[in-house]
Amino acid sequence: MKEQLILLEDLQRHDAKVREVEGQLKALPEKLRAMQADLAKVEAMLARERGELGDSEKWRRDQDVQLKDSEQSIAKAKAKLQQVKGGKDYLAAQREVEAMRKATSDKEEELLKMMELLDAGKARVVTHEADVAALRASVAREEEAIKARLAELEGQVGALRAERDVVAARVRPDVMRRYSATAMKKGLAVVPVRRGGVCGGCNMAIPPQLFNILQRMNSIETCPTCNRIIYVEAIKAEAELERGESKTET
Numbered sequence: 001m002k003e004q005l006i007l008l009e010d011l012q013r014h015d016a017k018v019r020e021v022e023g024q025l026k027a028l029p030e031k032l033r034a035m036q037a038d039l040a041k042v043e044a045m046l047a048r049e050r051g052e053l054g055d056s057e058k059w060r061r062d063q064d065v066q067l068k069d070s071e072q073s074i075a076k077a078k079a080k081l082q083q084v085k086g087g088k089d090y091l092a093a094q095r096e097v098e099a100m101r102k103a104t105s106d107k108e109e110e111l112l113k114m115m116e117l118l119d120a121g122k123a124r125v126v127t128h129e130a131d132v133a134a135l136r137a138s139v140a141r142e143e144e145a146i147k148a149r150l151a152e153l154e155g156q157v158g159a160l161r162a163e164r165d166v167v168a169a170r171v172r173p174d175v176m177r178r179y180s181a182t183a184m185k186k187g188l189a190v191v192p193v194r195r196g197g198v199c200g201g202c203n204m205a206i207p208p209q210l211f212n213i214l215q216r217m218n219s220i221e222t223c224p225t226c227n228r229i230i231y232v233e234a235i236k237a238e239a240e241l242e243r244g245e246s247k248t249e250t
């Protein structure tokens with residue numbers, strides 16, 4: 001049983017390593033997805049900005065055309081004015097030309113303001129395009145790095161699982177069942193009893209009678225409070241020693 005306890009302690013260590021690498025394998029793609037989502041968001045913002053700029057430019061072109069039409073109308077009206085000789089008709093035609101001139105100059109002023117706004121808008125889009133390009137490049141770099149890291153971790157987790165299985169194969173099936181059932185519920189299934197006879201899992205005192213049984217190391221005992229498999233510290237030292245020895249062998 002002492003050997004089984006040493007194995008369980010070792011198995012738990014292996015399981016923790018496997019879980020840690022599995023956690024990284026899961027977290028890395030999530031990190032990448034979050035970055036890609038951010039990129040998609042700013043790309044959509046840029047597309048909207050470009051669309052609005054395009055609409056404004058179209059509006060400005062339309063206004064240009066209208067302005068040219070107005071100028072032609074003024075020219076026509078002026079020509080008409082020269083043909084009219086005095087009287088009411090002349091005054092009316094003159095007023096018409098004046099009104100058209102005023103409307104045209106208002107429109108020209110409006111267009112100038114619009115051009116300024118458009119220039120500012122274009123400059124903003126250029127800046128945002130550069131920002132988005134930089135972010136896109138950074139996401140691409142991160143994606144490459146994450147892919148490489150994932151491949152590395154896949155290899156690691158494969159090796160760790162194989163190592164873990166070697167240890168697990170030496171654990172007796174009935175002991176393994178108790179270990180697995182507790183590990184499922186509590187995470188840590190095997191814990192040392194600390195100085196003063198306190199369970200390392202739940203920090204509750206172990207009855208002195210049970211503590212004496214533990215010292216003999218010939219049975220698998222559980223904490224009466226948290227049900228975790230408990231062992232005396234000496235087991236941990238022996239497990240470490242065994243790992244050290246197996247390392248020098250290979």
Ligand SMILES: [Zn+2]
Nearest residue numbers: 199202223226
């Ligand atoms: Zn406990």
